[in-house]
């Protein structure tokens with residue numbers, strides 16, 4: 001196959017041996033610079049086209065060729081837009097040269113002008129970008145998102161150490177390398193060095209809508225925390241499969257404060273807090289460095305089934321783990337999600353008190369049951385939890401309350417709240433009983449989960 005280098009060509013693929021493009025008639029270049037055979041187009045950005053090519057001087061090793069398309073899109077030489085695009089492209093080459101030593105950033109092989117275009121040749125990374133992976137494999141779960149953060153934060157630390165801000169972190173610009181599954185950061189086209197002046201010509205939007213933070217979009221200012229924002233938004237996209245640009249267009253930056261609403265899977269409260277701090281609208285309230293995010297990430301409680309095999313000698317264990325402490329945390333550590341447990345106890349006991357009050361005053365009517373469900377749902381829904389957790393809480397409260405109401409039907413028909421001290425004591429006992437029942441239900445759920453993950 002030979003690929004047409006006319007950036008406007010709608011169907012650039014041509015069979016070998018063709019001299020003129022079958023689609024647009026442009027003369028085909030069999031070997032760019034007598035060295036690179038362009039095979040296929042990988043991407044069409046604002047001012048650049050990206051191709052996969054073979055380097056015949058390196059035994060046909062694959063490489064990526066990026067072509068800067070200026071005149072058609074940005075007018076003739078000398079215009080501001082033309083200069084800006086050339087500058088960004090040259091910047092990408094420089095950054096790749098400086099950073100290309102890092103194993104998770106592609107190497108720069110060449111940078112040259114040929115005909116009316118500028119070209120940049122870089123190492124080909126075999127694998128899929130994370131947008132393709134998301135489409136194929138679906139949303140990232142907590143284990144995968146933590147791994148993603150660990151891996152990419154170490155690259156960001158290296159980038160920021162060189163005083164470079166990437167400014168376009170998003171799933172499409174991160175490739176999972178096939179041979180070692182490591183993440184590789186690409187597309188340094190709009191990256192810039194911290195010490196450079198930060199004036200952005202008006203009208204030149206640098207970064208991607210929805211992923212770029214407010215200071216970058218509105219003032220053209222960037223800090224390491226600007227990349228951290230885009231990283232957080234990338235996490236959001238990967239855990240929800242919702243393109244942030246659509247939310248940004250509808251609600252501007254305000255959508256980020258209620259991002260949890262869009263979650264359709266459970267992620268731990270601790271990880272939610274980290275994502276919260278990544279995507280703060282005010283850059284001063286975000287994490288200030290990739291290192292700081294990594295530190296918090298390392299403090300997260302381990303997830304089930306992800307414990308690394310650690311061998312500790314029994315003597316060390318005896319010296320460092322006082323028995324009393326082990327016992328105190330032992331029961332709680334049975335529950336992998338203590339936030340869910342506490343939420344369930346509060347929802348269960350609170351709603352049982354509400355149920356008794358409603359039965360006392362309205363009797364066991366459809367109206368009192370409906371009212372009870374409405375108030376319970378309202379109270380759970382206003383909490384800042386994921387949708388999955390909210391649903392769990394409502395289900396657990398319904399089961400626990402149903403069990404008690406059905407078992408003590410006769411007692412509940414009397415107006416307990418108006419039956420003096422004995423009635424009130426009974427109410428307290430029933431509420432405590434519901435509390436116990438919620439603990440048992442959450443515990444049973446844990447056991448079922450453990451059995452499922454053990455045998456399936």
Ligand SMILES: Nc1ncnc2c1ncn2[C@@H]1O[C@H](COP(=O)(O)OP(=O)(O)O)[C@@H](O)[C@H]1O
Pocket residue numbers: 042043044045046048049050064106122123124125126129172173175186187188189
């Ligand atoms: N070094 C590379 N190795 C493999 N694929 C790449 C490489 N660079 C880019 N790509 C692919 O081409 C697409 C477009 O490249 P990118 O550098 O992001 O340009 P654009 O400016 O069009 O966004 C990427 O999303 C990725 O899938």
Ligand SMILES: [Mg+2]
Pocket residue numbers: 045172173187
């Ligand atoms: Mg890109």
